[in-house]
Amino acid sequence: MLKNSFIALLVLAFGVLLFHGVVKLYKVPEKLNRTAEFYNSNEASQIGAANVVTAVVVTYRGLYTLGEVTVLFLAASVIGFFLKRKKKTAPVDAKPAGSELMTTASKVLVPGSIILGVYVFVNGHLTPGGGFQGGAIIGTAILLLALANPTYSISKKVFHWIESISGFVFVAIGLAGLLLAGGFLDTRFLPNGEMLSLFSAGAIPLIYSMIGLKVGSEISGIILELNDTQPNQD
Template sequence: MIKRLLILVAIALFGLMVWPLVATIAPFSELTPLAARYAEGGTSDLGAANLVTAVVVTYRGLDTLGEVTVLFAATAGVGVLLRRGARSKDELSGATDSEESISDGRQAGHSPFSEILSTGSAALFPLVLMFGAYIFIHGHLTPGGGFQGGVVIASGFALLLAANSGRRLSHGVLLAVESLSGAFYVGLGLLGLVLAAGFLDTTFLPLGRLGQVFSAGAIPIIYSFVGLKVGSELTNILESLRK
């Protein structure tokens, strides 16, 4: 009873604290100067039909680079914690014959799941990858981008792992894709610094024709590398959790 009373008091105090903010909210009748600059320059200066992409990749590109770095740090942290936990478990219990036989069966590709699930996942997997690639390649034209496309790609690998518990993904390949994508991302940013007006300035490549795939300077290339990096990082987390 006392616990519930304390919860209700806490909710009431939180409501009193937030109410002045909610009561004074008013819709904007016009764009702020910064937002107006983004809305006007996203198309004319960068050639991007999707203004959200223009902001994320170029105007606040350093923030996006920081987000990718945070995701990389989270992936590395998950890997370290899971390896440490697995090592401690092996030291305490040791490997038994039954565990070795299960591991051998998984390495051989045996799966306890149905044939329908395995066949369906094999058929859907390339379609999911194509859809993810489509999302980040067309991120400058339609809603979507590198983060969304990378998540879709990771969901395809999650489907494979769910359909076949014995399937193993190459940690080395995932790490190579992740590292190279991040390196090329930073490299494109440096090209903007050398060949254009600043770091992650995408206008060092031709803007092309608005609405075409090959347009918006280097934005489609940058978003492709972001998508590959996000997809490989999330897939690496899934593989670590599966182990």
């Protein structure tokens, strides 16, 4: 108990420090800082995406996104390594089939969710949303499928292939930007097009679709990997 109160005191001290720092340093900004000013005022003429956040994520700070996708890939592969499935023996205790409600609902909801996910990441440069959100929605659809049919094992190979190919195409588009336009992940080698139409903003829809497919297949891979592991008997 003494230990806990000591920890609480420590956290309280940290909180006072944090609170003091925020109160002292934070001022309500009157105008944008120079980076944000540049992004906001030049984005429409340079990139042509309606959603400035998308332009920052995909092009201006595209390298961060590449690193982020790599970190997620590493996490997914470490999880796959830890939960290595044993050679499929005859299932000792067959998992119970999902309830009828779940099975019926999943038949209706899974295609709709996948279409919603694809819509979200294809329209990432026009509306709020994009590859990460669309990928998460697709992952949720796969999760529903796995919950509704516990006995039916979905092949993970398809997801591995989708993930590898989309990652490769992502880097290839980045290199195309290096060769044809200003630099790595520069999307201006395709025409900017008319603002607020689907085919606009250079290669941003392409790259964001690739990110969406990659994130979606990684999350689905994690979920299927977890769903397939049986508690080991030894």
